Amino acid sequence: MRDEQDRTGPGRGNAMMVRNHLLELIGSGNLSGDGRLPTERELVTSLGVSRRAVRRAIRSLEDEGLVWRRQGKGTFAGQPADPVGVLAARINNGTSVMEVMEARLCIEPELAALCARRALPEEIARMRHLAHRQDVAGDPEALELWDGALHRLIATAARNRPLMVAYAMLDEIRASDDWMALRIRARSDASLRATDEQHMRVVDAIEAGDAAAARSAMRTHLDARLRAMVDARGSAED
Numbered sequence: 001m002r003d004e005q006d007r008t009g010p011g012r013g014n015a016m017m018v019r020n021h022l023l024e025l026i027g028s029g030n031l032s033g034d035g036r037l038p039t040e041r042e043l044v045t046s047l048g049v050s051r052r053a054v055r056r057a058i059r060s061l062e063d064e065g066l067v068w069r070r071q072g073k074g075t076f077a078g079q080p081a082d083p084v085g086v087l088a089a090r091i092n093n094g095t096s097v098m099e100v101m102e103a104r105l106c107i108e109p110e111l112a113a114l115c116a117r118r119a120l121p122e123e124i125a126r127m128r129h130l131a132h133r134q135d136v137a138g139d140p141e142a143l144e145l146w147d148g149a150l151h152r153l154i155a156t157a158a159r160n161r162p163l164m165v166a167y168a169m170l171d172e173i174r175a176s177d178d179w180m181a182l183r184i185r186a187r188s189d190a191s192l193r194a195t196d197e198q199h200m201r202v203v204d205a206i207e208a209g210d211a212a213a214a215r216s217a218m219r220t221h222l223d224a225r226l227r228a229m230v231d232a233r234g235s236a237e238d
Contacts, residue, residue, distance in 0.1 A: 014049040015141055016175055018057035021047060026066070026077045035077040037067065060145045063130055064153055097182065097233060100173055101226040105219060107166050108151065112202055112218035113211035114158035123157045124207050131199040140184045143192070148174070150199060154206070154218075186225070186232035194224060 022037060031037065038046070043054045058075055061067045068078045119127075127150060134146035148171065155167040173179060187195075198221035205213035 014047070014053040015056035015060070015145055016180065018043060018047060018049055018054050019060060019145070020175055022057060022061060022067070031077055036073075037075045037077065039074060056142065056145060060149050063126065063133070063146075064149050064156075065126065095173060097229050098226075100170055101222065101229065103166070103170055105222050105226070107163060107170070108155070108222060109215040109218040111155045111158040111160070111163055111167060112206065113215040114160055114163075115154050116206045116209055116211040116214040118159045119154075119157040119206055123153065124203065127153055127157075127203045127206065131196070131203055134199065135196045140187070143187070144180060144183060147195075154202070157206075182229055182232060186228040188228075191224070191228050195221070198224065 021043075025031065025037065037058075040051055040054050040058075043049070044051050047054075058067060058069070062069060062075075066078050067075050069075045130146055130150040130153060134143055134150065152167075152171060155164055155171075158164070174183075198217065201217040202214060202221060205217050
């Protein structure tokens, strides 16, 4: 069981920044021929972050299937990242919480429904693993990493490129520092328990191949997150 302060506290590191940097690097095509990524030491030095932040970022990418590690050889790109998500940062300024959540409510329930029809058994196993990782995460940044990884895997397993492009745009906005801070403020111990249960219901429906149930479970989850974020923003403005 996570301690309430660990789950909702304000502190956050640089793992998300490292993750975004690695995704940009993978998408740029500027890696060596074998797809080898910079070493942990090189990333620590070039980005000015802790080794812990680097390891967290790489672990989240590995669990999404975007990179893989070979003992004694390094970390390698497993598949190309979609560069559209990086370019979408241009629409971040002036985009409201309500706009982004409305867009997510249009897109992600349908992605979950398609995922229920198309996800492979190994992808569903990874979804359960990611949902469990969030359930036992010990601090806000870890929660955000595993939460984002689960939603991205569901979107990827839906296998619909136009919807994935739209999702990537929204995901890039959600990776900004301001959005991270708002999502952390919106989390309470009760809401985190509810999120854990909601995620499991989504994954259960996907595993059952029940598209309607997956769509409904994702909509219920996003509706709850929207209410929490609107309340958190209102409290911050009071």
